[in-house]
Amino acid sequence: MAKASITLFAISSVSTRFSLLRRSESLKLSAPSARLAVPMAMATSAKKVAPAVIVGGGRVGRALQEMGSGDDLLVKGGESVPVSFEGPILVCTRNDDLDAVLEATPQSRWKDLVFFQNGMMEPWFESKGLGETDQVLAYFAVSKLGEPPVDGITDTNPEGLTAAYGKWASEVAARLQSGGLSCKVLDKEAFQKQMLEKLIWICAFMLVGARHPGASVGMVEKEYRDEVSRLIQELAAAAAAEKGLTFEDNMVERLCAYSRAVAHFPTAVKEFKWRNGWFYSLSEKAIAEGKPDPCELHTQWLRELKVI
Secondary structure, X not given: OOOOOOEEOOOOOOOOOOOOOOOOOXXXXXXXXXXXXXXXXXXXXXXXXXXXXXXXXXHHHHHHHHOOOOOOEEEOOOOOOOXXXXXXXXXXXXXXXXXXXHHOOOHHHHHHEEEOOOOOOHHHHHHOOOOOOEEEEOOEEEOOOOOOXXXXXXXXXXXOOXXXXXXXXXXXXXXXXXXXXXXXXXXXXXXXXXXHHHHHHHHHHHHHHHOOOOOEHHHHHHHOHHHHHHXXXXXXXXXXXXXXOOOOOOHXXXXXXXXXXXXXXXXXXXXXXXXXXXXXXXXXXXXXXXXXXXXXHXXXXXXXXXXX
């Protein structure tokens, strides 16, 4: 979030020098079942963390480097990712820097990319031919450069919310756990549900907060609960229909619990292309086909704020 005193990676991407997340109150931030989440023992912290290339020297990138065993390679703006350095490539830049990151990475290494970004990444992945690429949903806070991260656990998800998917998921989980953070390894379906819930959270809470100038995330959860609940339900129904999936029950409760954990964060509609823009694209598609807007409230409030 712009000018927040603490940067929570689940809310905004880390700053770098590159020029280069059913219409029912009971919609489940996905807490996947035990058979879908692969538990990673905290004992992994005693193991040597696999070396990685870390792209982005901001707060999150530096924190990931501190969790390593001293063998990582930090790649900053204007630098290229080497062909010869084996292992995962942890991408910790702003979404709008991703084209430049890809250009700086040899195509033979694209299969090792692990993206920590927020938002709806799938259209960008598809446009670049990345396919089933690795992703991390990072729910931890780094207050300032060099300080240890704080895990984003909630009263409804005390086991933690951070999750990883893909080829390097276990290695990423081991690294995070070496830094005292939680991380689940999920299969594709479970990860997609949790990714969409995170997207719904940021789109709903930021938009409702923007309607009430000066409102923090906590104020939205406490004072505008009805508004944000209606919007969560609408966005969840649209996402479920578009992706052909069913969310776990009690989504509203989970997303509100997460908001209590980051109550002091400010609200603003940002990175439209990667966040609210995906839901607006569903509205545009439906209207073009002569169908009702599946996100009518979302569209109305975007217009109210002159975002569209």
